[in-house]
Amino acid sequence: MKILKNSIQLFSLFALTSLTFTSCSDDDDNNNVINIPDAESVKLFTSNNADGNINIYDVTDLSNVTASTLITNSTMADGIYYDDDTDTVYQVSRSSLALEGFANATTLASGTTVDVDVAGTADMDSPREVAVNDNMYVVADNSDVDGDPNTPDGRLFIYEKSGNSFSLRNTVTTGFKLWGIVFNGSDLYAIVDATGDLAVFQGFLANNTDAIVAPTKRITVEGIVRTHGITFDDDTDTAVLTDIGDAASATDGGFHVIYNFTSKLDATPDSGTLSVTDQIRVSGTNTVLGNPVDVAYDDETETVYIAEAANGKILAFNNIGTGGNLTPVLNNDLASASAVYLERD
Template sequence: MFLKNLTRLSLAVAIASGTMVSCSDDDTDGNQSANSTFVYASNNSNGNITVYDVSNSASVSSSSFITASLAADGIYADGNGTVFQASRTDNGLEGFSISTDLVSGTAVNVSLDGPNDMSSPREVAVNGNLFVVADNADVDGDTNTPDGRLFIYSMSNGEFTLRNTVTTNFKVWGITFNGNDLYAVVDATNELALFANFLATNTADATVTATKRIAIEGIVRTHGLTYDVASDVMVMTDIGQASNGQDDGGFHIIENFTSKFNSVMPGGTLSVAQQTRVSGAATLMGNPVDVAYDSATQNIFIAEAGNGGGRILGFSNTDAGGNITPFFNSSLASASSVFLSKQ
């Protein structure tokens, strides 16, 4: 077992009661032969890291590790014992060594640190030793001109160094890599943007226009996304109306994503008929801010920030979409980000 003294969760009780006590780039890490599957979660309530062993969906266990941050967002695990998250307290990237002998409730110190130069860090996407963090703070101070920033950090010798900053002409939140291409949600809209060959093309501070933007029909306002290279599946969340954090959220599954995205002209719309939508009161989604996908099981994990104060939700058998009850429901106040890793 990856972590000692994990709290064993009873799914039967959780599903019956509706609660449970105690999830960018390719989430599955391409490691389909791994024996264990973990979902790492961050939150904006206390900044701690929660790890769920979801290897057996009928018996999920969890462990929590205490950090000095009071709030955190984007999270990433390298599969070798280091977990990274974007601290919204220090406004920087932080790495933590979470070894196999750590007991749940252990306080963990920062083992890899970076400059505290962001304003409102959100999602993290990783490509090699380069970490990209989406910052959704208003850059020019004018709310009538949407903008955001993508901070690109290089990790070397136990620390992060800011390589450069890309300013976008839209608000950013969720980001995920497909090879060298970066996909980003256009916050406050139902749009998806592509930055082709992002890291090689954008090596200096600059204001950059996306290579392509399209609308995703059926989504009101998107926040989280993840792309799985092996299965060519994109999953995007829909938080619905920002004023409703309880029951108007959902997520969209787009299979054969690459061909579908390429077939839509810039500024066009990907029809809802080419997607599968999961939403409804039974899903417990009101403000699903992030998503992780396991291509081996086709299970989907959601960081739900609103419903019940915050939850980590797991969904299976989503082929038909609709108002699906999650197979996994764990309370996590102000859940903000999830990442899935096979080890």
């Protein structure tokens, strides 16, 4: 019994010692604490207008990128979003004109043909980007609402997700054509297509009836010819906007990185211009940027991911601090690439 007692005491001492080295302390002196970080994976979800399939790139290590494909019933698709909590990827189908969700997205084998698990109604005419705020999904539609090209307009379709379906709550009509959209809290940033402008709708989801709604603010982003894609990272207050330049050219595209974005946006009055000196521009022949239509941003590595439509590419750029004619660190073929969404686990 004495031997057993000593063994128990020794085991208890070992357990206590192990706990000391693996637990956080309330003391100021944490020199003995060993923090083992969780392993992370970084995935890029993409849509395209060539076959409507979903391509998922594992970009955890940009020197060893792997890809898998989910085959959908769509033939064309645009905006894309991934919900890590349910492992469901959503994309906007331009062939079925509806929002569609696909479950078990990252566990299915590449080449799997997937059925729609979360279905929406076919309400739209020419859908583009999707922005998500909790269970509310907003899709920008680029079609001409009144049929008069001299009066540009667009629509924002606001869907509510419940269970395995989407229901259309209401539609907001804008006085300009739309492309990229993204939420910053309750505010919605919307690209004004065919211009270098950005529109801001404060408290956007409070617009809960069908109506024509003017933006709270509209500004010009200096240096951009025609913007399409936008993303915003609230952790670092960084916005990235793409510039397709001349839509007929496959060589004159670029993107702009804007640090401390909210303060610069707040300092720019309605109808004002956000100076190019407050931005970093990446463009040039090395970039392979012709018509960059969507963008994602990894704040931990300061990497910009681009869906490049004209040249059919998924591109990534790092070391973006100086801007200029950068060579992409990732250059993968994807015909008619249309949208990207980054998820870091």
